[in-house]
Each structure stands twice: as structure tokens, then as C-alpha cells.
Amino acid sequence: MKNRAVLLAALLVATVVAMAVWLFVFQAAPHVGGPLQHEVYIWQRAWTSPVRSAVAQRATNFSALCVLKAEVSWKDRKPQVTRVALDYKTLAAVVSGNNSQNGRDDLPAGPDARQRVPTIGLALRIRPYPGPFATNDAITLFLTDLAASLVAEARTNHVNLGELQIDFDCAESKLDGYRVWLAAIQRRVAPLPVTITALPSWLNARAFKRLAVVATNYVLQVHSLDRPANIRAPFTLCNPRAAQRAVERAGRIGVPFRVALPTYGYVMAFDRSGRFVGLSAEGPRPNWPEGAQVREVGADPLAMAALVQGWVARRPEAMRGVIWYRLPVAVDNLNWRWPTLGAIVASRSLGEKLRCEPRRVEPGLVEINLTNEGELDMSSRLAVEVRWMDVHFTAGDAMRDFELVNSGASTARFQTKSNSFRLRAGDSRKLGWLRFDRDCEVRCEIRKL
DSSP states (O other): OHHHHHHHHHHHHHHHHHHHHHIIIIIOSOEEOSOOEEEEEEOOSSOOHHHHHHHHHHGGGSSEEEEEEEEEEEETTEEEEEEOOOOHHHHHHHHHTOOTTOOOTTSOOOTTTTTOOOEEEEEEEEOOOOOOOOTTSHHHHHHHHHHHHHHHHHHHTTOOEEEEEEEEOOOGGGHHHHHHHHHHHHHHHTTSOEEEEEOGGGTTOHHHHHHHHHHSOEEEEOOOOOOOSBTTSOOOSOOHHHHHHHHHHHHHHOSOEEEEEEOBEEEEEEOTTSBEEEEEOSSOOOOOOTTOEEEEEEOOHHHHHHHHHHHHHSEETTEEEEEEEOOOOTTOTTBOOHHHHHHHHTTOOOOOOEEEEEEEEETTEEEEEEEEOSSSOBOSOEEEEEEOOSSOEEEEEEOTTEEEEEEOSSEEEEEESSTTOOBOTTOEEEEEEEEESSOOOOEEEEEEO
């Protein structure tokens, strides 16, 4: 009986200890709810007219912008710097509130809805570096001088910064070395806050916890694309469940952080056997082999919206907001269009809404236009039925992705040629034309196939 009592006591102690550990690990991080701050990256290396327009029109929908300013690569262990020629005039107008193009139609109404202006952060990207890391060596001094020069340039151009963000492709084994660089940069640009980006794989490393404490805040990047084994392998830019787990782990560290979520996509290429050979983002595509098969992978707006809604309801107290990668620009074909991101930022639901509109070009000639008025891209096969009365149909034709598959005395049918048809949110497309012996009224009906 005595041995049994000792055994039971030991089991009770073990149970209490296990419960204490469980409570500490899984329940220690306090949680909150409520609206999230939304920020956005501007990562373009050329500030073209579409980029300037996007910043001028959409910047005030966000609490902050983080703008790529410079990138450091390495050649023979020596730094090579690529600087981005920012349009400081556009940025200065945004932060001063004097931007004549800005509008906050996508924000919830409120007495100060048109008075808030975003803060500006500069991003310094650093390619992988093997070390060594030392407080006063030539590399550290170079990086601190570079950081100080970027901050000074912005201030000279009348842009007061809210942060300097360091995006270092750091190996997990080098996180203690990264801490040396970070502390040196912080001292050089103080009192400006210095933010770092972090990967979910770092969160369980003791070295990262030491780094995060020095940083005092960080951006958790929960989006990436692992190299697919073949064309049949599943792949995603952001796994919502993995993102939720990473955010909970980050919350237990206790250092304030934001979560970077994706809006972009890639085109991936595979050879004839289905083996992965490369990917392309915006810009010219590489020389892929003849007969390459391509697949597009992009951020899922419905999944990202659900993540945000979940964090609005309940999130770790240390989570300060969301920063989107990246701001929609009209010419970016692999990025969301503004109606999609704008709806999520404004806490509106996402949906599909197509409108077909006939337009009189001249007497007896009608163009049929299709407009995506929803918040989601449309990629379904479609048929558009056109009807009229009391006129004689004389000719017609389809444009681009459509074909005129049937026409009669009082109806015509336009149909997408293949499953590859895509109409981006906010875009319009002329799908064809019809000619009659005189003016008439036509009616259109859209059906999914």
C-alpha cells in the first residue's frame, strides 16, 4: 500500500507539472481582439508612372508604407549596393496630407477618416552573408554607414521616417551574428526604430529570441514558395494553418510583431517530364526549355481574408497588425488588383460580380463589353446570351478570348474559348460586336459553363 501511495503521489506531481508546462507554453500569451492596423510594402525598383499613381491614390488606405530603398548583394565577400530612386515628392505629399489624388473611399466612415496619413518606412534588403560578424569590422561599418545615408536622404527630401526595416536573408545558424549587425545599425540611426523581418522557422531558435529582444519588434513573414518536386505536387504561397501556428508561437515570445501576408503570384515552369525548372514574377521570363509547361500560383484572397478576420476576433497581444506584400499597381499582372486588397483592408466581404453592357458604336453597330465589378478575379468559362427583337442581324464577330458560337434571327451567343480566360477585378473586356440593319435595343445574360 505504501508503494502504491508513493506511486500515486508521483503520478499526481507529474500531472501537475505537465499541466503547468502546458499552460505556460500554450496559454501564457495573452490574447486580444479588435480592428487591425494594415500596412503595405512598395517593393518596385523603378518608380514608373503606374507606381507613383498607385502610391498617390491608395497610400492613405494604410497606416504605414514600407518602401524598398536599397539592396546589398555580395561579390567576393565585398558589398554591392543597388539603390532605388524613390519619388520623394510623391511620398512627401502623402505624409504631409497634401496629396490631391488621395482618397479614402475604401475606409470605414468616421470623423477623422480623411485626416489620417500613413507613416513611411524604408527597407534595406541584404542578401545571404556567411560571416564573420563583428562590431567594428569593415562590413559592419559599411552597413551602418549605408543605413545612416538612407535615413539622411529621406529627411533631406522632407520625408520623416517611422522606421528602418532590415530584410536580411539570414541563415538560422547566423542569427547571433545578425544581432551584432542589428545593434550596430540601431546605434547609428537612433532614435529611429529598426525593424527586422523574420521567418517562422526561426521562432523556436534561442538565438532568435535573443535577436528579437534586441530588435524590440519584427515582421513575421508567413509567405514563401518552396521548390515543388514536380508539376503535380501541391504548392501554396501561404498555408493558413501554418500561418496561424506561427503567429501563436510568435505571441509566446512576447516581442511586438506584425504579420506579412502575400498579394502576389508566380508563374512556374516545368519541363516535359514535369520537373521544376524555374519561376518568374513580374518582368521578363527566363529562357525556359522548349515545350515547358507552366502553372501559376498566387495568394488566395479568400484564405487571406479569413486569416485577417480570425485575428480581428482573437490574436496574441504582441501582434500589432498586418503588412501586405505588396501594393497593387495597374501593370502588375501577378499581383492582386486594388478592389481585392481594398475590400480586405476595409473589412468588406469578397465576391464575384460580372456586368455585361451593350454599347452603341454607330447606328446599327453594338459592342458587347464585360466588366468585373466584384472583388475577386473571374476565371470561369462563360457564355453571354444576347437577345434583340424586330431587326435583322447582318454580321458579328468575337474578340480575343471569346468566340461567336451561335447566332440566329433574335439571339447570339458568345462563349469563352478555353478555361484560361481571366478577367481581373475591376477590369473590362470587349468580347465582340453585332451589326443590325438599324438601331435596336439588345439584352445580355451571363452564364457560367
